Amino acid sequence: MLTIGKLAQAGSISTDALRYYEREGLLLPASKTDSGYRLYGQDAVRRVRFIQHAQACGFTLAEIRELLHLRQNDRACCNDVRQRAIEKKLQLAAKIRAMQTMSAALDRLIVACADGTQSVDECPILAALEQVEGGEEAP
Amino acid sequence: MLTIGKLAQAGSISTDALRYYEREGLLLPASKTDSGYRLYGQDAVRRVRFIQHAQACGFTLAEIRELLHLRQNDRACCNDVRQRAIEKKLQLAAKIRAMQTMSAALDRLIVACADGTQSVDECPILAALEQVEGGEEAP
């Protein structure tokens, strides 16, 4: 059995974060000592890893909780899990596209500025940001 | 002169947001009426557009305030502005890469699951998330 500090060390995470996971219903101690210390089994180590890897895939804690609940639910099947993954991938793709759009807009500004030797008063970047639309004229 | 409501309409933004920009030092009314109503000039319309376009490029309000300050500063030159844009583009690129990494991790999970006909107990996705490293064996 591990105390919270040992589990924290094993997972390279803070004890505060572990207690936070508990409040969020993601990680329950196996038991408590008479004096109220949390005790965790080896499954807690795996659980922490699960949470961390799912976070690294972009899942929020609320979504991770759902994934964990799916495992409990015997009517659920692997396909349900797979759907969550696919859905999350779509969300990521949308965010990536949004950021690529931003990046492209920046690119146009950077190119407009060319060498940047002008004074700020005539900076094409600042000027472009005030323009009604970033786009081109109708052809 | 525009009241805050008119400016809000012109910029498709809420009056609350405009007042928030004021608190953040991004947008000051040109004057106030005797009864305390804010009054804005046409430059405010351009200013709001500036803020919105800069946001669409990924700049935070704090960064936008800096851009605006650069314009005031006569020692600053266009190159300073350009540098901010380049810097922001790098930040975006880093975020995009992070999300692509997430997406790739999800892809491996989705592929591992293949058709998803298994029960949750033997779901390869859930299993993989508990694994020590998502990576492959040494060859």
Place this chain on the structure above:
DNA sequence: CTTGACCCTGGAGTTAGCTCCAAGGTTTAT
């Protein structure tokens, strides 16, 4: 037996960019 390391609970604070509200004063239209 004391020192230091550990643990507990409960609650506040962080970041960003707002939104929403109350309680009241002002303007405009009818």
Place this chain on the structure above:
DNA sequence: ATAAACCTTGGAGCTAACTCCAGGGTCAAG
């Protein structure tokens, strides 16, 4: 004249995933 629409300030609340703290109890080593 009065109702509707507008404006003011100040402050609270929202999201996410924590962190940090106070004030106190517990445990292990020397």
